[in-house]
Amino acid sequence: xxxxxxxxxxxxxxxxxxxxxxxxxxxxxxxxxxxxxxxxxxxxxxxxxxxxxxxxxxxxxxxxxxxxxxxxxxxxxxxxxxxxxxxxxxxxxxxxxxxxxxxxxxxxxxxxxxxxxxxxxxxxxxxxxxxxxxxxxxxxxxxxxxxx
Numbered sequence: 001x002x003x004x005x006x007x008x009x010x011x012x013x014x015x016x017x018x019x020x021x022x023x024x025x026x027x028x029x030x031x032x033x034x035x036x037x038x039x040x041x042x043x044x045x046x047x048x049x050x051x052x053x054x055x056x057x058x059x060x061x062x063x064x065x066x067x068x069x070x071x072x073x074x075x076x077x078x079x080x081x082x083x084x085x086x087x088x089x090x091x092x093x094x095x096x097x098x099x100x101x102x103x104x105x106x107x108x109x110x111x112x113x114x115x116x117x118x119x120x121x122x123x124x125x126x127x128x129x130x131x132x133x134x135x136x137x138x139x140x141x142x143x144x145x146x147x148x
Contacts, residue, residue: 034095045071051091054083054146069128088112088131088147101140104133118143 036053042060043052055061055073059081064070073081088111096103107113112130116122117137126148134144 034092036091036094041073049083050086051083053091053094054081056081082148084126084128084146084148086147087128090131090145090147093131093133093145097142097145099142101133101135101142103142 036051039052039055039057039059041052041055041058045061045063047063049061049071052061056075056078059073059075061071061073064072064082069085071083073083093104101115112127114122114130114132116132116134118135119137122132128147130148132144132146132148133142134146135142
């Protein structure tokens, strides 16, 4: 059995401590901020939604009349767009809209994702923790990412 000298043990201990510190710093490093679209909207909601990237340009955003934490963007003559908040962290994936499905990272173990193609039938249930990834069936390009 080989015995380490005191200097060797000290060097090993310092290296181990530096590795642990570096690992801790890497885990605490914040994710890079993702710049989201900020369309011009008329805000008539109180409270306001955390993000507006989901709203069409020049739409009016209002609170849902019967469900707290749900917002509606409206433009006359167009279907209403609903926003269910960001509990599923969809805002962190908006940079993938327009890219191939292959660009999606691996799904975190605790996440619930629903993939739906443009011709796929989906249930109408609402799960604010679920991230919905809609994509074009032919091109396999992501068309939208939202919670709900």
